[in-house]
Amino acid sequence: MRLFSSISLGLLAVPSVLAASSWGFDDGTVSVQGKKAGVGRGSKDKLSVSQPLSKSVELGPDDNLKILITTKEDKQSKRPHQTFLWIKDPKSSLDTSFAFQVKENGKAKVEISQKDIPNQLLSTSGPLEASLVIASFGSSKPYSSKAFDLSVDRDPGLPAQEKPLRYGKLPEIHHIFKSDPTSPPKIITLIFTAAVVFALPVLVASWLYLGANLNHVTKAFGSSPVPHALFFLSILAMEGVFFMYYTSWNLFQTLPGALGIGMVAFLSGSRALREVQGRRLSGFR
Amino acid sequence: MQWFSSFLVLALLSLVQALSSTGNRLLVIVEEAAEKTKYSKFWGDLEGRGYKLDFQSPKNEKLALFLHGERKYDHLLLLPSKSKGLGPSLTPNLLLQFIKQEGNILLTLSADSPTPTAISSLLLELDIHLPPDRNTLVVDHFAYDAASAAEKHDVLLLPQPASLRSGVKNFFGGDGTIAFPRSVAQELGNTTPLLAPIVRAKSTAYSYNPKDEGESVDDPFVVGEQISLVSSVQARNSARFTVFGSAEALENKWFDAKVKPVGGKDSKTANREFANQVSAWTFKEVGVLKVGDVQHHLSTISEQASGNDSVSQLGYLNPSIYRIKNDVTFNIELSEYSYDHLEPLKIAAQDALQLEFTMLSPFHRLNLTPISQGLNSTTFSSTFKLPDQHGIFSFRVNYKRPFLTNVDVKREVTVRHFAHDEYPRSWEISAGWVWIAGIWVTIAGWMAFVGIWLWSEPPYAAAKGKKTQ
Numbered sequence: 154m155r156l157f158s159s160i161s162l163g164l165l166a167v168p169s170v171l172a173a174s175s176w177g178f179d180d181g182t183v184s185v186q187g188k189k190a191g192v193g194r195g196s197k198d199k200l201s202v203s204q205p206l207s208k209s210v211e212l213g214p215d216d217n218l219k220i221l222i223t224t225k226e227d228k229q230s231k232r233p234h235q236t237f238l239w240i241k242d243p244k245s246s247l248d249t250s251f252a253f254q255v256k257e258n259g260k261a262k263v264e265i266s267q268k269d270i271p272n273q274l275l276s277t278s279g280p281l282e283a284s285l286v287i288a289s290f291g292s293s294k295p296y297s298s299k300a301f302d303l304s305v306d307r308d309p310g311l312p313a314q315e316k317p318l319r320y321g322k323l324p325e326i327h328h329i330f331k332s333d334p335t336s337p338p339k340i341i342t343l344i345f346t347a348a349v350v351f352a353l354p355v356l357v358a359s360w361l362y363l364g365a366n367l368n369h370v371t372k373a374f375g376s377s378p379v380p381h382a383l384f385f386l387s388i389l390a391m392e393g394v395f396f397m398y399y400t401s402w403n404l405f406q407t408l409p410g411a412l413g414i415g416m417v418a419f420l421s422g423s424r425a426l427r428e429v430q431g432r433r434l435s436g437f438r
Numbered sequence: 439m440q441w442f443s444s445f446l447v448l449a450l451l452s453l454v455q456a457l458s459s460t461g462n463r464l465l466v467i468v469e470e471a472a473e474k475t476k477y478s479k480f481w482g483d484l485e486g487r488g489y490k491l492d493f494q495s496p497k498n499e500k501l502a503l504f505l506h507g508e509r510k511y512d513h514l515l516l517l518p519s520k521s522k523g524l525g526p527s528l529t530p531n532l533l534l535q536f537i538k539q540e541g542n543i544l545l546t547l548s549a550d551s552p553t554p555t556a557i558s559s560l561l562l563e564l565d566i567h568l569p570p571d572r573n574t575l576v577v578d579h580f581a582y583d584a585a586s587a588a589e590k591h592d593v594l595l596l597p598q599p600a601s602l603r604s605g606v607k608n609f610f611g612g613d614g615t616i617a618f619p620r621s622v623a624q625e626l627g628n629t630t631p632l633l634a635p636i637v638r639a640k641s642t643a644y645s646y647n648p649k650d651e652g653e654s655v656d657d658p659f660v661v662g663e664q665i666s667l668v669s670s671v672q673a674r675n676s677a678r679f680t681v682f683g684s685a686e687a688l689e690n691k692w693f694d695a696k697v698k699p700v701g702g703k704d705s706k707t708a709n710r711e712f713a714n715q716v717s718a719w720t721f722k723e724v725g726v727l728k729v730g731d732v733q734h735h736l737s738t739i740s741e742q743a744s745g746n747d748s749v750s751q752l753g754y755l756n757p758s759i760y761r762i763k764n765d766v767t768f769n770i771e772l773s774e775y776s777y778d779h780l781e782p783l784k785i786a787a788q789d790a791l792q793l794e795f796t797m798l799s800p801f802h803r804l805n806l807t808p809i810s811q812g813l814n815s816t817t818f819s820s821t822f823k824l825p826d827q828h829g830i831f832s833f834r835v836n837y838k839r840p841f842l843t844n845v846d847v848k849r850e851v852t853v854r855h856f857a858h859d860e861y862p863r864s865w866e867i868s869a870g871w872v873w874i875a876g877i878w879v880t881i882a883g884w885m886a887f888v889g890i891w892l893w894s895e896p897p898y899a900a901a902k903g904k905k906t907q
Contacts, residue, residue, distance in 0.1 A: 364897030
């Protein structure tokens, strides 16, 4: 076993020397060019393998972002299988990648503008992180490291994107009820009620002033007590029927009552009024 | 030894403790019978969960998904075939018809066999996009298995997935690593809520055509986390269709393989557990909701108690007519089917089961709270005041979530306006006292007038025939 392990160690040692190779790049530049000539908006910066750019690169609505690099494997220019510009949004952790066009000698180029970047990444506030990913098959160590911050100046006139429908909790809705009808303060009501009620004594007082009296009560009740009593009581009872209808009765209880009392009023009234006619014909009225 | 045999019996019993809620007839389409043996552990697990497997080749003329208009099988598992199509009995139209009749399909793809155009067009129908080249492969130079794919990087190692987003139940989670050898990438459309990715690739992965793009890839079809390796579709009738991007991940040798992630330690794959999770979800063993009793009634709310204790039923259950501004309680009983039994449904904290009281659009949308939990179900309830609009309303519970079957329960009721005798009486309205006083003052004045007219003596001297002023 021991001999075996030393041989296997020796065998392992050989590929580990080869595995020390890693991908990287050289002559990296990132430049922004505006469509409108002479705007003076463009920028050009050198990219470094080990460190991201200290200032962020700004991309306007009409600008083109161009990145040129030369990919290498251990100081030798070589074309890897995967050369991507990886753009991610640190807040929502969404990301996408753009592939470089790489030539045989390792020279790689990518050009993007705002319309290539998906809307979900454009609509965030704050800069996006742009990284370079250079990797290929085999055991070479792949390269992936942040290159610069990309701040996108979105055209404010553009409408916001609609979010697609996803199943989930919807906002709560509570129906807003119409407010109940209100009454004015009770003191105002009471003042006017008092004014109305006060009209009754005023009426009675004015009648008394004009000479109203009940002097013929004894005469009327002396000659025909029952008709007069029934007549007055039936008129009073009719008001009582109206009061019951107002408070609790329905029409089918009210109508028989009204009919009955009306009958009494009619029959007794004709007798009572005959008595009044008698007094009139005999000159007392 | 006795304890050992009883333990064995218990262990065997536990294997059978799972059952699909919609049937156990599973049709497996495998082109060559020899391929069947490569997946024998997976078949064993499925049979242990109670499925009756039927292995057929797509070239078999007697194969039919339907018999007399009904499905002959409840579930369908498609393994990759090397031929151009899947035969006349598995056309995309027939597969869609299978889904429309609530059959579940688990489709596996492999980068080793070119994807038939029939499958691509079927998936396009569901808004799942496969790369237009028939031969594609997903590679990741950063997250591959150094033990088996040190050169080609085509065996991806991914952790068991986390929940899709907050509030969504995760049926595929765990601590293990899943190996995806030679997978086909899928890109999911963005507009429909019926699609959900189960496993997404890492940000550095990409899909390429090994024949044409061997040197370098400059226009990959899909990259990064937009690559969905296992995608799921749940149709509106709750039929499930899962696309499993790597058929090889279901093979025996990957069920217990030792893998070594780049820069990590040796570990065993969790492929077996993941295969069981995906097949359990697709064949409706988990994530199935059942609605029990749905009730609504008029309630009174007493001030003394609080919460649900203050609510008491007034009148019969489920009346067909209510009045505006009634206090009404709505109860619904929900269970979740999990492998072989019904469990009470639990709603995540960020999620909510909601009741809508709606005519044409919801007047109320209220969160239902669980008030009691039985052995098999939870009862959710809400008490609220009906809106002051009369009409025909519905109580609607519309609970559709990713990976759970759809619940859409409606109960229609009439809401009438106040009857003529349900308004406040006139003397209760303080503003009306003035007029009531007026009426009664008038009545009193009338009675006084009648009396005076009947029994008064004229104030002037009643000369015979003559009047003096």
